[in-house]
Amino acid sequence: xxxxIPVMIHLLAAALLGVTSPASAVExxxxxxxxxxxxxxxxCGTLVYNKPEDYNLKRDEVKDSNMGVTCxxxxxxxxxxIYDTGLNDRLVGRPLYENVIDGYGQIKFNTLSGQLADIGVxxxxxxxxVLSHYHWDHVGNAADFAxxxxxxxxxxxxxxxxxxxRAYPWFSQYSAxxxxxxxxxxxxxxxxxxxxxxxxxxPGHTEGHCSLMVRLKNSGxxxxxxxxxxxAEERDxxxxxxxxxxxxxxxxxxxxxxxxxxxxxxxxIGHSMExxxxxxxxxxWYD
Numbered sequence: 001x002x003x004x005i006p007v008m009i010h011l012l013a014a015a016l017l018g019v020t021s022p023a024s025a026v027e028x029x030x031x032x033x034x035x036x037x038x039x040x041x042x043x044c045g046t047l048v049y050n051k052p053e054d055y056n057l058k059r060d061e062v063k064d065s066n067m068g069v070t071c072x073x074x075x076x077x078x079x080x081x082i083y084d085t086g087l088n089d090r091l092v093g094r095p096l097y098e099n100v101i102d103g104y105g106q107i108k109f110n111t112l113s114g115q116l117a118d119i120g121v122x123x124x125x126x127x128x129x130v131l132s133h134y135h136w137d138h139v140g141n142a143a144d145f146a147x148x149x150x151x152x153x154x155x156x157x158x159x160x161x162x163x164x165x166r167a168y169p170w171f172s173q174y175s176a177x178x179x180x181x182x183x184x185x186x187x188x189x190x191x192x193x194x195x196x197x198x199x200x201x202x203p204g205h206t207e208g209h210c211s212l213m214v215r216l217k218n219s220g221x222x223x224x225x226x227x228x229x230x231x232a233e234e235r236d237x238x239x240x241x242x243x244x245x246x247x248x249x250x251x252x253x254x255x256x257x258x259x260x261x262x263x264x265x266x267x268x269i270g271h272s273m274e275x276x277x278x279x280x281x282x283x284x285w286y287d
Contacts, residue, residue: 044086048105068276079127088140132226156208204249
């Protein structure tokens with residue numbers, strides 16, 4: 001767990017006095033209480049990458065070819081939802097050369113569990129888990145939320161527990177979800193029944209890929225786009241991976257762009273390094 005300065009001082013004092021501190025002593029932050037949705041953004045790692053050609057972009061067409069990895073917590077008066085779980089927490093402190101998958105180097109400085117604890121939240125407090133899709137940089141800590149209700153599209157769930165996927169080295173990071181309480185989705189889904197948090201079906205990157213719309217009282221509506229886009233330049237230049245031109249991404253992008261026009265929502269591209277650098281991160285929030 002990533003400890004705050006007051007917690008470290010408390011533990012150091014206890015150690016010097018020879019006192020064993022109970023676990024409750026480090027839970028300094030109260031659980032968030034809200035009257036309208038609140039959105040937290042977590043730093044869930046960084047991907048070191050230098051091949052934007054995979055996304056039909058030239059190197060000189062992107063400002064930064066590396067990618068941020070973001071996770072999000074929605075705190076609603078009726079419950080909490082986490083969207084994506086990032087790179088696995090065990091990567092914290094490990095050298096880059098140990099953790100390269102498909103040409104993507106993985107770096108992580110903060111645990112998701114520690115960032116949640118900083119605001120008084122544990123995985124057991126999370127009512128709903130939504131994964132934008134099943135790729136390894138989005139499911140790294142999914143098993144921590146096996147006690148939540150998992151909202152997922154059938155295509156992705158079937159793929160996650162296929163024979164092929166069970167052989168993946170990262171299968172264990174989400175395998176516990178196989179026995180989670182699960183709600184299979186087939187279309188857009190209003191999570192809390194009041195139109196403020198909506199899972200949006202955006203297939204293409206994977207069969208069951210989804211985005212998330214959150215309507216915030218003061219900040220306005222935002223759409224968390226998962227891997228609908230990786231780079232802002234994909235959107236600006238109308239580019240995408242070659243294989244996604246016929247997999248549904250074209251239609252899903254059109255759907256989201258129409259949603260943005262209709263609602264005035266902002267699009268958050270979680271892998272964009274420009275977004276990753278400038279977005280307000282937990283323990284701050286958007287409401």
